[in-house]
Amino acid sequence: MGTVSAIRFSASERPAELGCPNCGFTAWCLPAGLTSHESKQFNDRVEHRRPLKRGEHLHNAGSAQTSLYVINSGFLKTSLVDGDGREQVTGFPMTGDLIGMEAIDSGKYLCTRIALEDSRLCGMRFADFEDLGHTIPALQHHFHRVMGAEIARDHGIMLLLGAMRAEERVATFLLSLSRRFSARGYSGTHFRLPMTRQDIGSYLGLQIETVSRVLSRFSYNELIAIDVKDIEIKSLSRLQQIIGDPETRRSATRRTRSETD
Amino acid sequence: MGTVSAIRFSASERPAELGCPNCGFTAWCLPAGLTSHESKQFNDRVEHRRPLKRGEHLHNAGSAQTSLYVINSGFLKTSLVDGDGREQVTGFPMTGDLIGMEAIDSGKYLCTRIALEDSRLCGMRFADFEDLGHTIPALQHHFHRVMGAEIARDHGIMLLLGAMRAEERVATFLLSLSRRFSARGYSGTHFRLPMTRQDIGSYLGLQIETVSRVLSRFSYNELIAIDVKDIEIKSLSRLQQIIGDPETRRSATRRTRSETD
């Protein structure tokens, strides 16, 4: 469960033509549209990491090293623990996501990151990353967009936590996962929830019993089919309607199918 | 109430030796430690803005121009409005704060920003800002730290919204305002709340009645003295104890002074 350490290959150890095979950063850089020369520069700074096993911590809150990571494959959870031992899950980063940006200001990670399933990731020291940005404007710009997107995402979660009812929160969560799986080429309607009900509850500001009950209700009303962690979304549109519609809210809340009864 | 437009002075219109008098950006740059030459480069790109009157919108959600702003003086509120007209206040930026970063990704502001009191701000087009970053590494680094700090702040609010009870939220809010006023040289124990109860409620995920009741209770228990918007914090430490302490929570919740009754 300890923090894993980075493995840095020297140029000689790693065949140059291989680059970083299936490197998360390489994929992450694609939208930036780097030239092959820039791409090589970039690749040389990447710290390749051994895989994280399920349950392993990438780092804990307060630890001092400041690298950014891109998830190559897998699923993590990001959580804060406040002074009183209360946990708040702030995100579930998956393949292609950049993580660790909250550490830039203080030089310490402020949250703990744990693998929800066996994962692989690539890291880069933030100082190196910033250096590259100075010589590769496209990279810099891409980085700024990703940080801006993270801030926008966080604002969306504030809306969820501050203004939505339990069913809306769960529906929003499922739709968000659906979109993220779709964007990565997986099915957006049939997938496995890699996190526990506890994790979902913490993320959504709900108790586990509430999460469980809402999922059961959605299942009863045939919006989804669910077998513990295996979920199939049967109607994206009806799930979407749950959010913000007081009418739909009422009919889906009670244990009543929309037509019958 | 409409969006104000930027005024850009040409070099000839604006006396070079004046720079930007009391420019928010100049102050914002201080921690970056720019040389005077860099500072001048920077200053030349700042778009000076006319003051915002109380109630005026800096911009609305969806508007396309993407500048970053530093608040020179004053107080704003940042809020999202979702499809169903629900408002979520995501922050109360004040003097020295950098705002607008959520627009970098999509090129559109995702939230509305309104002046809570007469304010002045300086803006800079994001593209200009990024250009300067390429030639001034210290500026770039400072910007990254500020963005990272914003992400960290947002995570803290998620903890507040997802895991705290009403009294803890209000106590956290008051302490955060106290710290921010202190950091700017104002009193950290006696200040004016520039926002309405409605705004506070939206920010904290509570109804206005709840906000009002919690403040009344704090006042009854002599943690604070409050006259509508004028607030005096009588015990920072007891306010701090509210957060996360179930014992204190109970005794402060009921209308009972800690000793008497």
Place this chain on the structure above:
DNA sequence: CGTAGGTTTGAATTGGGTCAATACAGGTGG
């Protein structure tokens, strides 16, 4: 195959929301 952690479901409880009435402050115009 046993057990610890995770999940579901029911019943009782409650913190905060909703509804309603009143109070109050700051304009505004006569």
Place this chain on the structure above:
DNA sequence: CCACCTGTATTGACCCAATTCAAACCTACG
């Protein structure tokens, strides 16, 4: 100057969505 009005704040009474408490029930893995 006062009378009026509008938006904001406070307070009380009641209610309900979500939590808490409790009891099975899985199911994964050592």
